[in-house]
Amino acid sequence: MAKPAEKAFYRFLVLFFNCLLTFGSYFCFDIPSVLQEQFQGNLTCPNSTVVNGTVPNTTAECVEGLGMTPQEYNLLYAIYAWTNALVVIMAGFLIDKLGNRFGVFLFSFLTVLGSAIFALGSHFKGTGYLLPLMLTGRLLFGSGNGSLTIVQNRITAFWFKGKELALAFGLTLAFSRLGSVLNFFFTQRFEAHFGIQWTLWGGTILCVVGFLAAITVSALDKVGMKQLGLDGAIQEESRKVRVQDVRHLSLRYWLLVLTIMFFYNGIFPFIADASKFIQDKYSGYSQKEAAYIAGAVYDSSLVLSATVGILIDYVGLRGVFAVACAVLTLPVFALLAFTFVPPLVSTIWLGVTYSFAAASMWPSIPLVVPQATLGTAMGLTTSVQMIGIGISNLIVGQILGTKSSDAKIPLWRWQRMMIFMLANTISCIITSVLLNVIDHRQGGTLNKTTKRSAVQQPPAPPDRDPLLEGEEGQEEEASVRSPSINSS
Known part of the structure; x- marks a missing residue:
């Protein structure tokens, strides 16, 4: 009789709570984007009366807020990215070494702590404590959320590979x-x-929901490992993981990392400023309408992600999809830079290419790295990705740079920003094409379906040799028994 952990319902139950890990933190991440006018708004408004950002009986619009400059606002996103870049490398190694249960508790707690300090900082507007507290909150939040995503992906890869x-x-x-x-x-x-x-405290409460999900998924993972008889073997494998193993990661892996970085360089910095961009360039959009249009990137992703995942599982061609996503993203930023086509067209279009990119690029990582070091590989990928996004946010801040917190940014500055997004997308095309060339020379793993890859792929192609000396037999045994990604 099959044990519960061997049945499909169990792994999908794990998946449900695993998904909830980052629900609240993703809600919190882009709160500044929706409330950009409030973050950059005036400390006080005339007549002390503000209704939905507009002062009655006056011709000038006044938004009461925290008084940040555009550079300070973009720094909130930059420090999140830079923190990820520094923390996730060590976090990935620690997860490989100490297991998922350690990581899921620590990093979900950091998201709660970081979001709480960020919310606390908003109470000090007009003082010298505002920016340091909010940056500290984003720093802790970033160190938790980026690392939590690694654990989340690692758990998913174990149960579904x-x-x-x-x-x-x-x-x-x-x-x-x-x-x-x-x-x-x-x-x-x-x-x-x-x-x-x-509003910021409400986001913190949602992060607490993620912490409760972390407790649940940890318990399910522990019970499942014991039922599958893998808990002891995986812990033994974890003790053998070494930092030096990073040098064995292949050229194919690093090209995949750069492809991910350049693609996301065009997504997240754009979304961070999209609401204000829409209001500055296109007439007739309120802050609420601009936020809805900017959020269409995520709307499309929400609707398409599951369907796209099923499609890619069936047809494979992950490398081909990576190239296609980059190529089809070029017109998005071209439309935003050089035309006045309604912005909703571009944000929905970007959401579609983003859905295919996320479903083809990230699941490719477990196919091109040794299983025992998946956490470290995920950490390195996230680190490089966040370094790119952090640099991009700083460059965007300089391109848009103005010392006035509520001034309308000239259109020529917005155009330069979109050209910068185009440059990143072109770079993504180059790296994804190279990725496909190298992958073709090494057996075409990325462009096979999951089931065909499992059957046809040689036991140890050049870039998937076990990192640990003497583990060839262990890895072959584990691959027959179960997908042996450390999930302790």
Whole structure:
């Protein structure tokens, strides 16, 4: 009789709570994007009366807020990215060494702590404590959220490798993006009624929900490992992981990392400023409408992620999809830079290419790295990705740079920003083409379906040799028994 952990319902139950890990943190991540006017708004407004950002009986619009400059606002995103870049490398190694249960508790707690300090900082507007507290909060939040995503992907890869891997990654992304979508739909309304401070505290409460999910998924993972008889073997494998193993990661892996970095360089910095861009360039959009349009990137991703995951599991061609996503993203930034086509067209289009990119690129990592060091590989990937995004956010801040917190940014500055996004997308095309060339020379693993790869792929192609001396037999045994990614 099959044990519960061997049945499909069990792994999908693990997946459900695993998805909830980052629901709240993804909601919190883009709160500044929705409330950019409030973050950069005036400390006080005339007549002490503000209704939805407009002062009655005056011709000038006044938004009461925290008084940040555009550079300070973009620094909130940059420090998140830089923190990820520094923390996730060690976090990935620690997860490989100490297991998922250690990581899931620590990093979900950091998201709660970071979001709480970020919310606390908003109570000190007009003082010298505002920016340091909010940057500290984003720093802790970033160190937790980026690392938590590694644990989340690692758990998903263990339970679904060789089965519905792209579907599982797609559903994980969909749940995360549900948090982002709800943020774009409800945060501005909530802030209009309760103010920015209570809005930020509401995000903290959602992070607490993620912490409760962490407790649940940890328990399910522990019980499942014992039922599968893998707990002891995986712990033994973890003790053999070494930092030096990084040098064995292949050229194919690093090209995949660069492809991910350049693609996301065009996504996240754009979304961070999209709401204000829409209001500055296109006439007739309120802050609420601009937030809805910017959030359409996540709306499309939410709707398509599961379907795209099923498609990619069936047809494979992950490398081909990576190239296609980059090529099809070029027109998005071209339209935004050089035309006045309604911005909703571009944000929906970007959401579609983003869905295919996320479902094809990230699930490719377990296929090109040794299983014992998947956490370290995920950490390195996230680190490089966040270094790129952090640099991009700083460059965007300089391109848009103005010392006035509420001034309308000239269109020529926005155009330069979109050209910068185009440059990143072109770089993504180059690296993804090279990735396909190298992959073709090494057996074409990325462009096979999951089931065919499992059957046809040689036991140890050049870039998937076991990193640990003397583990060849162990890895072959584990691959027959179960997908042996450390999940202790």
